[in-house]
Amino acid sequence: MSGYEPKSIESRWQAVWAEEGTWEVPNPGEPGFDAAKPKAYVCEMLPYPSGEPHVGHLKCYAVGDAIAHFRRRQGFQVVHPMGYDAFGLPAENNAIKTGEPPRVATERSIESFRRQFQEWGVSIDWSREIATHKPEYYRWTQWIFLQLFEHGLAYRTEAPVQWCPKDATVLANEQVIDGRCERCGTEVIQKNLEQWFFRITDYADRLLEDFDALESWPEHVITMQRNWIGRSEGAEVVFRNTEVDLDFPVFTTRPDTLFGATFFVLAPEHPQLEKLVAGTPAKAAVREYVDRVGRESVEERGAEDREKTGVPLGRSVVNPVNGEEIPMFVADYVLMEYGTGAIMAVPGHDSRDYDFAKKFDLPVRRVIEGVDPEAPGDADGLPFTGDGPMVNSGRFDGRNNRDAYAAMIEWLKEEGRGETAVNYRLRDWLLSRQRYWGAPIPIVYCDECGTVPVPEDQLPVELPEIEDYAPHGRSPLAAATDWVTTECPKCGGAARRETDTMDTFVDSSWYYIRYLDPHNAEAPFSKEAAAYWMPVDQYIGGVEHAILHLMYARFVVKALADLGHLAVPEPFANLFTQGMITRDGAKMSKSRGNTVSPAEYVERYGADTSRTYVCFMGPPERGGDWSDEGVEGVNRFLARLWRLCDEVVERTAADAWAGDDDAPAAGRLAAGEGDARALAAKAHWSIDKATHDFERGFQFNTVIAAVMELVNDAYRLKDGLYGDPTGDAALRFATATAASLIFPFAPHLGAEVYERLTGERVWERPWPVADAAMLVSDTVEIVVQVNGKLRDRIEAPAAAGQDAVLTLAKDSDKVARHLDGKQIVKEIFVPGKLVNLVVR
RNA sequence: GCCGGAGUGGCGGAAUUGGCAUACGCGAUCGACUCAAAAUCGAUUGCCCUUGCGGGCUUGUGGGUUCGAGUCCCACCUCCGGCACCA
Numbered sequence: 001m002s003g004y005e006p007k008s009i010e011s012r013w014q015a016v017w018a019e020e021g022t023w024e025v026p027n028p029g030e031p032g033f034d035a036a037k038p039k040a041y042v043c044e045m046l047p048y049p050s051g052e053p054h055v056g057h058l059k060c061y062a063v064g065d066a067i068a069h070f071r072r073r074q075g076f077q078v079v080h081p082m083g084y085d086a087f088g089l090p091a092e093n094n095a096i097k098t099g100e101p102p103r104v105a106t107e108r109s110i111e112s113f114r115r116q117f118q119e120w121g122v123s124i125d126w127s128r129e130i131a132t133h134k135p136e137y138y139r140w141t142q143w144i145f146l147q148l149f150e151h152g153l154a155y156r157t158e159a160p161v162q163w164c165p166k167d168a169t170v171l172a173n174e175q176v177i178d179g180r181c182e183r184c185g186t187e188v189i190q191k192n193l194e195q196w197f198f199r200i201t202d203y204a205d206r207l208l209e210d211f212d213a214l215e216s217w218p219e220h221v222i223t224m225q226r227n228w229i230g231r232s233e234g235a236e237v238v239f240r241n242t243e244v245d246l247d248f249p250v251f252t253t254r255p256d257t258l259f260g261a262t263f264f265v266l267a268p269e270h271p272q273l274e275k276l277v278a279g280t281p282a283k284a285a286v287r288e289y290v291d292r293v294g295r296e297s298v299e300e301r302g303a304e305d306r307e308k309t310g311v312p313l314g315r316s317v318v319n320p321v322n323g324e325e326i327p328m329f330v331a332d333y334v335l336m337e338y339g340t341g342a343i344m345a346v347p348g349h350d351s352r353d354y355d356f357a358k359k360f361d362l363p364v365r366r367v368i369e370g371v372d373p374e375a376p377g378d379a380d381g382l383p384f385t386g387d388g389p390m391v392n393s394g395r396f397d398g399r400n401n402r403d404a405y406a407a408m409i410e411w412l413k414e415e416g417r418g419e420t421a422v423n424y425r426l427r428d429w430l431l432s433r434q435r436y437w438g439a440p441i442p443i444v445y446c447d448e449c450g451t452v453p454v455p456e457d458q459l460p461v462e463l464p465e466i467e468d469y470a471p472h473g474r475s476p477l478a479a480a481t482d483w484v485t486t487e488c489p490k491c492g493g494a495a496r497r498e499t500d501t502m503d504t505f506v507d508s509s510w511y512y513i514r515y516l517d518p519h520n521a522e523a524p525f526s527k528e529a530a531a532y533w534m535p536v537d538q539y540i541g542g543v544e545h546a547i548l549h550l551m552y553a554r555f556v557v558k559a560l561a562d563l564g565h566l567a568v569p570e571p572f573a574n575l576f577t578q579g580m581i582t583r584d585g586a587k588m589s590k591s592r593g594n595t596v597s598p599a600e601y602v603e604r605y606g607a608d609t610s611r612t613y614v615c616f617m618g619p620p621e622r623g624g625d626w627s628d629e630g631v632e633g634v635n636r637f638l639a640r641l642w643r644l645c646d647e648v649v650e651r652t653a654a655d656a657w658a659g660d661d662d663a664p665a666a667g668r669l670a671a672g673e674g675d676a677r678a679l680a681a682k683a684h685w686s687i688d689k690a691t692h693d694f695e696r697g698f699q700f701n702t703v704i705a706a707v708m709e710l711v712n713d714a715y716r717l718k719d720g721l722y723g724d725p726t727g728d729a730a731l732r733f734a735t736a737t738a739a740s741l742i743f744p745f746a747p748h749l750g751a752e753v754y755e756r757l758t759g760e761r762v763w764e765r766p767w768p769v770a771d772a773a774m775l776v777s778d779t780v781e782i783v784v785q786v787n788g789k790l791r792d793r794i795e796a797p798a799a800a801g802q803d804a805v806l807t808l809a810k811d812s813d814k815v816a817r818h819l820d821g822k823q824i825v826k827e828i829f830v831p832g833k834l835v836n837l838v839v840r
Numbered sequence: 841g842c843c844g845g846a847g848u849g850g851c852g853g854a855a856u857u858g859g860c861a862u863a864c865g866c867g868a869u870c871g872a873c874u875c876a877a878a879a880u881c882g883a884u885u886g887c888c889c890u891u892g893c894g895g896g897c898u899u900g901u902g903g904g905u906u907c908g909a910g911u912c913c914c915a916c917c918u919c920c921g922g923c924a925c926c927a
Binding site for chain 2: 220265547618623785827
């Protein structure tokens with residue numbers, strides 16, 4: 001006998017899988033492709049290679065690999081690829097600090113990730129490996145940009161954008177968290193800059209509608225995206241200023257409160273502001289106010305409980321529903337980015353407008369009856385945001401505001417002063433970055449021809465090597481004059497290249513399609529390969545990508561589908577988001593010193609223990625706190641299985657049981673009795689439980705618990721079973737079954753134990769199927785309750801009917817004691833389970 | 841404020857359809873093996889009362905439905921996550 005030595009076991013099987021390319025799968029039309037098998041595309045979010053993998057990676061790939069193994073053995077053709085999201089800011093910031101080129105640091109990190117994934121024994125098809133910073137990959141990222149450009153889905157415009165002063169780059173709205181840069185935490189400021197955008201807003205409705213096309217996504221992720229898109233239905237209503245003769249459309253979700261509008265507010269960035277106050281006494285105050293707001297950070301301006309501020313314009317607009325002139329203001333609580341940058345203010349029924357009205361002593365008018373019991377408001381019960389009968393609303397008086405809603409819009413339409421409108425919170429995707437380490441935007445500027453796309457046959461536009469990575473308010477690429485200077489593809493004249501690079505979310509928006517045809521030099525992917533494998537059947541990753549990556553990927557797939565390159569509307573049919581692992585109850589961070597290095601645990605306990613532990617901690621969608629004792633518990637279990645195998649191999653006849661399809665042994669076990677049958681039955685119970693929990697989703701902790709129970713039973717019973725042919729068969733069967741079921745989590749140990757017992761490779765064996773006959777027994781335990789309280793458990797024949805079981809139940813002393821002197825008023829019988837006697 | 845999720849032993853967690861609450865693991869206690877320790881194997885382990893037999897209580901709180909509720913309904917409390925001056 002020898003102890004459990006994960007190192008030698010693990011390296012042995014890793015060598016087999018690497019040499020034989022065990023996890024490689026062919027595409028349709030390639031040698032070895034099996035058209036009869038259904039396909040399953042299992043994909044974990046690709047890692048961002050920075051430093052070394054952390055426990056979050058371990059968990060993600062352990063979970064994904066368990067699913068991949070389970071599906072393979074259920075007869076699916078599984079593609080399970082891997083790649084690296086190699087462009088991005090951290091590598092570049094490191095370069096600025098150390099002078100080491102981003103490529104060098106990134107590729108070193110990729111090496112480390114690849115080596116560790118192999119040491120973890122993850123079943124990856126390495127022939128499909130990609131990295132987004134390689135020209136053969138980003139060439140096609142550029143191609144996708146050009147496709148979108150040519151179809152009007154990519155455009156360049158000057159816009160107020162979020163700018164991070166520290167990273168010296170613009171950010172997407174999605175990358176600004178609480179007014180701070182997602183990467184470095186610096187407060188962002190607004191700047192007007194020429195930037196590239198993708199027209200994701202064109203897809204707002206389809207991004208919402210197609211949630212229905214998904215098979216299984218976590219509800220909260222869908223909700224987050226729904227909120228982010230922020231679709232609101234309402235009306236656009238035009239208010240007119242007669243003094244300078246300008247129309248001011250506003251968007252409102254409450255046209256029913258139009259009669260309650262008592263003033264009108266423009267955002268400080270509103271383009272008509274200048275014209276309105278030009279040459280008026282208000283001009284100086286307005287300019288001063290606008291300047292002050294402009295200097296404030298996004299965070300300051302968005303702060304909670306911020307006092308309302310603003311300046312009157314000395315102008316007014318006409319309320320189209322009643323002809324009233326209402327005064328105009330500029331105030332920073334109105335945002336230029338949303339709606340039209342102007343609002344009608346209804347202080348009686350909107351708390352923000354109410355606050356402003358109080359501050360500036362403006363009239364507050366009630367147009368809907370009612371008082372909000374939660375927030376009673378002032379002496380008149382205003383503001384009131386609920387529903388009720390309308391008042392002070394002319395011909396609408398007396399009608400419920402909800403009923404009058406449509407009629408109001410209809411009436412506005414007839415008057416030519418408004419119409420139905422839909423607004424979104426979603427903004428277009430700002431994708432240009434003034435940074436070096438990204439895919440260059442394939443655009444050339446020519447004095448004659450303007451903005452010219454680089455022709456497809458000139459791709460990739462390669463990222464040049466440079467010396468100075470620091471941004472100086474423009475992309476570091478701008479300093480590479482030789483590279484910037486080029487000739488116009490259209491006229492051949494002098495031209496310069498676009499020096500901005502693409503947001504890394506563009507790189508990662510389509511990588512899962514490239515996996516399907518990673519070496520294609522003619523196209524980003526073959527339509528056939530994509531048609532066969534897409535969509536991803538199971539996508540796995542952290543919930544931190546709930547909005548950004550997942551929405552961008554959905555957009556890109558929809559756009560590619562519209563342009564005829566793809567046949568699916570959605571990239572990911574099923575999404576699983578794993579919870580975060582903490583240490584000592586806190587998020588792991590280097591500064592806190594509570595990080596867990598997977599490499600260290602793999603070294604000490606082996607990959608099988610580390611992987612099985614992260615799957616056993618609890619439901620993987622929830623987070624969990626890392627515990628060294630927990631790791632040891634799992635290690636103990638795997639070592640127990642190992643020693644069981646050792647002993648069983650040594651002490652039982654080699655031919656007692658020869659594998660899953662060993663019919664004579666199975667028959668003998670089914671016919672057997674006593675402990676041998678009990679252990680065989682337990683093995684079938686484990687198969688049933690494991691299969692069921694796998695199919696239900698990601699109940700890995702209970703799958704592993706079921707295998708632990710099986711191993712525990714084998715230990716309890718083994719000494720009485722050795723030497724008897726049926727006992728030997730039961731032990732071999734139970735041990736091999738434990739190995740087979742634990743294989744998706746502990747592939748090396750699973751393979752080793754299974755091979756020692758059967759001579760077979762477990763991954764080539766189908767997932768076991770429980771024998772229904774072994775799941776039932778002749779007798780059942782019946783719970784006996786009196787008035788719903790448990791009083792006894794009795795053995796009864798499985799076939800016994802109600803009368804027989806009730807008689808048995810009443811015969812029990814423990815039950816009889818509680819029936820004494822009472823009258824049975826009701827008898828409940830649940831076959832095979834329970835009896836409840838109701839007494840008085 | 842809005843949206844989403846969760847409250848079960850000392851801890852992580854389990855409990856298919858309303859039917860044995862606390863599976864499995866950790867921790868703890870005891871025993872076997874050992875000169876001893878580690879490792880291993882075995883037993884016990886929700887709380888309270890009781891020498892014992894046994895009894896009572898228990899799934900965040902309060903109510904309800906039911907023969908029977910962790911599970912269903914109503915009200916509330918707490919915690920976590922996301923969004924938030926979005927008209």
